[in-house]
Amino acid sequence: MSALDGLRERLRALELRTRPQDPDLVDALARRWDELPAHVKTRNQMLGRRTAGCEGTHGVFPRCDLACTPCYHSREANRVRTDGAHTAREVDAQMALLRELRGPGQNAQLIGGEVTLLDADDHAAALQAMRRHGRKPMSMSHGDFDYAYLEALALGPATGTPRFEHLSFAGHFDSMMFGRRGIKRARSEAELHPYREAFCAMFQRLEREHGVTHYLAHNMTVTPRNIAEVADVVRTCRDMGFRMLSFQPAAFVGNTARWKEQYREFTTDQLWNEIETGAGGRLHWNALQIGDPRCNRTAYGAYARGRYVPLLDEDDERDLRWVEEFVAAFGGMDFAVPPRLLAARATRALGSRPSSLPSLAGWLGRFVRRAGGVRAVLTDRPRAMTYVMHAFMDAKDVRPAWELLQRGELSDDPGIRATQERLQACSYAMAHPEDRTLVPACAQHSVLDPVENARLLEVLAAAR
Ligand code: SF4
Numbered sequence: 195m196s197a198l199d200g201l202r203e204r205l206r207a208l209e210l211r212t213r214p215q216d217p218d219l220v221d222a223l224a225r226r227w228d229e230l231p232a233h234v235k236t237r238n239q240m241l242g243r244r245t246a247g248c249e250g251t252h253g254v255f256p257r258c259d260l261a262c263t264p265c266y267h268s269r270e271a272n273r274v275r276t277d278g279a280h281t282a283r284e285v286d287a288q289m290a291l292l293r294e295l296r297g298p299g300q301n302a303q304l305i306g307g308e309v310t311l312l313d314a315d316d317h318a319a320a321l322q323a324m325r326r327h328g329r330k331p332m333s334m335s336h337g338d339f340d341y342a343y344l345e346a347l348a349l350g351p352a353t354g355t356p357r358f359e360h361l362s363f364a365g366h367f368d369s370m371m372f373g374r375r376g377i378k379r380a381r382s383e384a385e386l387h388p389y390r391e392a393f394c395a396m397f398q399r400l401e402r403e404h405g406v407t408h409y410l411a412h413n414m415t416v417t418p419r420n421i422a423e424v425a426d427v428v429r430t431c432r433d434m435g436f437r438m439l440s441f442q443p444a445a446f447v448g449n450t451a452r453w454k455e456q457y458r459e460f461t462t463d464q465l466w467n468e469i470e471t472g473a474g475g476r477l478h479w480n481a482l483q484i485g486d487p488r489c490n491r492t493a494y495g496a497y498a499r500g501r502y503v504p505l506l507d508e509d510d511e512r513d514l515r516w517v518e519e520f521v522a523a524f525g526g527m528d529f530a531v532p533p534r535l536l537a538a539r540a541t542r543a544l545g546s547r548p549s550s551l552p553s554l555a556g557w558l559g560r561f562v563r564r565a566g567g568v569r570a571v572l573t574d575r576p577r578a579m580t581y582v583m584h585a586f587m588d589a590k591d592v593r594p595a596w597e598l599l600q601r602g603e604l605s606d607d608p609g610i611r612a613t614q615e616r617l618q619a620c621s622y623a624m625a626h627p628e629d630r631t632l633v634p635a636c637a638q639h640s641v642l643d644p645v646e647n648a649r650l651l652e653v654l655a656a657a658r
Pocket of ligand 1: 485489490584585586587616617619620621622634635636637
């Protein structure tokens, strides 16, 4: 290769690297947008514009050592042996398909039963496979594990130096879970606060001792029994170190033996009101939408001098226009990259759409004013916090809706049709490499999990 050819090649590589969006992601977003049903193609919709959707693993480690009422896992799940080699193979295949169909840079949950029942090296190998396929992994755990496990996960076994610079975990804590060490049965959500705090403290210690940074989410299932405690959970947890507080109204999915209450006694609006009470401010979830509003609400904001400040004001037309300008300029651009690369990509994004600049700059001024002014922001840096509600659907509705969709049919029944609309706009997919399909998590848990776990029970028993 001549010197000139070498230079050309390096320039081509630099051009590709500094593109605001990977070409595969651009294609994946366009496909996603085309597939979405008309009712969610709203001006604030992020699916198909900013993200291709969240992803999760399935059929990898179904077993869990705590018990929940309700539990979304099928009756067979706890009889399936946790197997590191099986997990590594499955995660690799599922993530490869997601990379192909959804492009790079998407958030993916390493989820099943309890992730920390995997050996720490197997857990690390699964996270590394997810990253290899361009995913941003988050481990979903009940949080009942020790610092030694976290340290073994974060550090390479031979060198003792970090094998990850950063870890993302979601800790699921609520009083419907039984068998946690130290508190087999919590009588209230408040009794779990020390365990939530200890969970955050482990990651803070890991950062202090080894420099491994973290992003922590808190998940909580909500039923009529604990909804009145949600505000206190939010109020207490928002300063513990979590960056996201996520709530899932219980649904009738999974093991029927673990359905104990009338979960539909409250509405999603009531739950959202409780979250807002705890957050200490209105949560502007209509500013942005990810998928169908009956499934998801997301509110981005920050705490500035102890006060909740929304990132976007859903009543301010200028903020709504800002969202449109933002996605038009940046699309699915990944902002979590080294500063110099970020600057190069942002410059190119803005250079190709200079008309966005006034609107984009105007938002910053409004946010700073909402946060108390320049001096307030500079002296006490706002702390980002995201509030989420994700309402899974009942298996009795998902089953017929999904079966009809598989045959390409839309139901005339309003309830089933509504379920189909939500499935079509689903923002949380699981990959099936065997037939190259992506399946909404609701359909996975309601329809496919029981068969899959029964098969795994046989396969992994035979492989022993
Ligand atoms: S269809 Fe189910 S899994 Fe998908 S976004 Fe809606 S509630 Fe979530």
